[in-house]
Amino acid sequence: MEAVLEDLRSAYRSLAGSPAFAAAVILTLALGIGINTSLFSVVDAVLLRPLPFADAERLVTVDSGGYLLNLFPDSPADFLQPKAPTRSFEDIGAYSSGSVNLTDDGQPERVAVMQVTGSFFSTLGVAPALGRVLERDQKVASNGNVAVISYRLWQRRYGQDQNTIGKSIRLNAREYTIVGIMPAGFDFPAFPGKAEIWVPLAFRDNLMGAEGVFYGVIARLAGGISVKQGQAEMDSIYRGLQQNDPSLTEANRILLQPLRKQFAGDIVPALRILVIAAGFVLLIACANVANLQLARGAARQKEMAIRSAIGAGRFRLLRQWLVESTGLAVTGGVAGLLLAGWATQGLVALGPTNVLSVNEVRVDWRVLVFNLTLSLVTGVLFGLAPAIQFSKPDLIEALKAGSRTSSDGGRHSRLRNLLVVGEVTMAMVLLVGSGLLLKSFVRLISVDPGFKANHMLTMEVSPPAITYPNPAQKAAFYQEVIQRITEVPGVDAVGMANHLPLKLTNGILFLNVYVEGKQAWEARMMAGYRVISPDYFRVMSIPILRGRPFSEQDDSRSPPVVIISERLSRTAFGEEDAIGKRLIVGSSKGPVEIVGVVGNVRHFGLDDQPGSEFYLSYLQKPAPFMNIVIRSRLDPRRLAEAVRGKVWSVDPTQPVYNIRTMEDVISDSLSQRSFLLLLTGLFGLLAVSLASVGIYGVMSHSVNQRTHEIGVRMALGADRGAILRLILWRGLALVMPGVVIAGLAAAVLGRFLNAMLYETVALDLATFAAIPVLLILVASVACYLPSRRATLVDPLASLRWE
Secondary structure: OHHHHHHHHHHHHHHHOOHHHHHHHHHHHHHHHHHHHHHHHHHHHHHHOOOOOOOHHHEEEEEOOOOHHHHOOOOHHHHOOOOOOOOOEEEEEEEEEEEEEEEOOOOOEEEEEEEEOOOHHHHHOOOOOEEOOOOOOHHHHOOOOEEEEOHHHHHHHHOOOHHHOOOEEEEOOEEEEEEEEOOOOOOOEOOOOEOOEEEEOEOOEOOOOOOOOOOEEEEEEOOOOOHHHHHHHHHHHHHHHHHHOOOOOHHHOOEEEEHHHHHHOOOHHHHHHHHHHHHHHHHHHHHHHHHHHHHHHHHOHHHHHHHHHOOOOHHHHHHHHHHHHHHHHHHHHHHHHHHHHHHHHHHHHHOOHHHOOOOOOOOOHHHHHHHHHHHHHHHHHHHHHHHHHHOOOOHHHHOOOOOOOOOOOHHHHHHHHHHHHHHHHHHHHHHHHHHHHHHHHHHHHOOOOOOOOOOEEEEEEOOOOOOOOOHHHHHHHHHHHHHHHOOOOOEEEEEEEOOOOOOOOOOOOEEEEEEOOOOHHHHOEEEEEEEEOOOHHHHHOOOEEEEOOOOOOOOOOOOOEEEEEHHHHHHHHOOOOOOOOEEEEOOOOOOEEEEEEEOOOOOOOOOOOOOOEEEEEOOOOOOOOEEEEEEEOOOHHHHHHHHHHHHHHHOOOOOOEEEEEHHHHHHHHOHHHHHHHHHHHHHHHHHHHHHHHHHHHHHHHHHHHOHHHHHHHHHOOOOHHHHHHHHHHHHHHHHHHHHHHHHHHHHHHHHHHHHHOOOOOOOOHHHHHHHHHHHHHHHHHHHHHHHHHHHOOOHHHHHHHO
16 A cells, blocks of 8 residues: 555656646546536436435336226225225325415415325325324315425425414415425425425315326335336236226226336436437547557656666556556546536536436535546546556667657557547547437427417416306406406517417316217317417417407307317318317317317427317316416517516416416427537537547657658658648548448447437438538648648758757
C-alpha cells in the first residue's frame, strides 16, 4: 500500500509538470463520467432504488381488464372478502384516482385525489407522519367523510401547521375532516398527477364525478410467494371463472406485475437508448485519453528505460502507469460529479413528467458509489493500453542519444490509429441515431393535427355535482362563463369541450355507437365521446365538411343531435351522406340525428391516426368538467388572470386550473420524443467533438514524428500541396474504416429506435448517406490544421536538426 501511495505521489508530481496534459485528460473524463453519473441518477430513481414502501419487492398490481369489478361488485367491504379467495396475497387494496376542487379558507385549488379502500395504506406498509390513516372497516369509514393529505399539500397550503389535523375542508363541495398527514417521502402516482389527498372509496359513490371510473388494485404477496407463483394461482382462478363465464377473453386474464413497473411507465425504452449513448461517449473519452497517454508515453520511453535498467520490473512499471491513470480518472470523476449535479437538475427540468418515478431524482450515496466505481474502471480502461505498451521498454533503442525517429514505434502508432477508428465508429453510430430521431421529429411536427393551435389559451373548470346537481344548472354555468369571458378585451372567440386534442389529463371516454336500422352485429362501433359548445369548431379551426355546427337552439328542449368526424362517417356509412341519419350512442334511450360532419382530429397524439369521434352539445348533455378554449389576436398568456377573474365572478369557489396555451399542449405531447432527441443530439455532438480532438491529436503527433521525412520530401521537390494532400489522406484513412464499421453497427442498433421513430425507417438511406459526409467534413477540418503546419516545415532546418 505504501508503494501504491508513493506511485500516486510520483504520478501527481509528474502531472504537475504537464498541466496542459492533465487539464485535457481531466476535462475529457469529467464530461464522460459526469454524463453517465447524471443519467445513472435517473435510472436509479426510476428502476433501481427501492420504492419507499415496506418490503416493496412484494408489492404487485393486479389487472384483469376491468373484470375484478365482478369479483368485488357491491362495496369496499366485499372487496376484503373476494368471491375468489387467494392464498397468494397477504393484503389487497383498491383505489380510483382523479382530481377535485379543494376549497377552505384559502383560494380554491384543483388537486389530485385518490379514493382508496381502508386496506390501501396497510398493503403499502406506510404509516402517517401525523394523525392516522383511513380505517380498515370501510363501512364505518365511508360513513364519515375523512381525508388524509400529502406532506406537500400540508407544507404548501397549510404551512405545516400542527393544527391542520381536525381541520374541515371541502372537496367538490363535500365536507371532509383531515385526520392524517403522510410522511414527506410518501408518494403514489395517480391520474392525472401525484396524489395530494386520500379519501375512503365507496364503489357506489364516485367523488370525482367522472364519466368513466377506473379502479386499480394493488396487493402484497404473502411471505415466500414470488410473482411467478402468484401469477400461477391467478391463472388457475381465471380458468375457473372462465368455466362459469365463457364470455371472458384473454383481455380479462388476471395479471400480476411488480409495482415498480407501473411507476417506471413507458420511459424504459428511452432510458435504454440514452444509457447506450452515454456509454459510447464515455468510451470515446477513454479512447481519447488513452491516445494522450500513448503520446505522452512515447516521450517518456527513455524515463521508463532508465527505471527498468536500474531494476524496476515490468509489474512495477505496469503498476505505476495504472496508478497514474487511476488517479487521473478519480480526479476526473470528482469533476464529473460536480457536472452531474448540474446535469441532473437539467434532466429533471427538461424531462417529461413520466421520467420521474415515485422516487426523487437526486445525487445520493448510490450515485457516489457508481461515480467512484466508474472512475476506477475508466482509469484501468484507458490506462491499460499505454501501461502494456510502455511497461516493457526496448532498452537499447530507448537509450540511444538523440534517437527521435525511433521514439514512437510502429506498434504504438497502430494502437493509436485503432483507437481513433473506434472513436469514429462510435461517434457515427450516435450521429446516425440522432439523425434518425431528428428526421422522425421533423416529420412528426409537420403533421396536420386537424386544428390550428396558434393564439389559443386553454384552462379547465369542473363545477361540483353538489353545487350544480342537475344538467340544466351545469349548462347555465357554462353559458354564463362563456358570456363573461367574451367581455375580456382581446378575446376573439370562446369555446368549450370536455376533452381537448392531445390533452389527456382527464382521460378519454369511448362509447358504443350503433347505426339505427342495422343489425346489432354490423352496427356496433367504438367512438370517442366529446361534449362541446356551439363555437368550439370555429375556435379550434376544425373544418365543417357537411351540414352545420351546433347552435344555442340545440338545447334540452329540442330533439337530440350529434356531429360526427369524417372517419366515423366513412366507417358507419361509407360513401353515403351521413346528414339526417341517426345513431344510438352508448346507453341513450333514443337515437340522435346527425346534423354535421367535421374534419378528423388527432386527439391522442400526432403519431396516432385520427379515430372515430362524435360530438354532443353541452346544452343537451353537459359534462362534469370542461376545457375552456380562447382564441385571441394577442399573446394568450396575457389573458389568463382576466379570464380567471371572469370565472370567479360567476362562482368564486370554482378553481380554474391547467392554464396553458394550445402550443404548450402540443409540446407536452411530444415531450418524451423531444427529450430523447435533445439528449442523443447532445451526446452525438460531444462524441464528434471528442473524436475530432482524437483525430487532431494523432495527426499532430504524426506530423511531429515525421518532421524529418517531410523535410526530405520537400528537399527532393515535393510542393506544399503534395505534403498537404499526403497528411490529409493519411488522416482520412483513419476515418473511412470507422465509417464503414459504424454503418454496419448502426444498422444493427437501429432496431432499438424503431419504437421511437415516426414514418422513418431505421435504415433510412438519406440519413446513412448524410451522416458519413458530415463526419468526413469534420474529420477533414481536424486533419487540416496539422497538415497545414506540416507544409510550413523548413527543409534545411529539419535536416540540420536531424
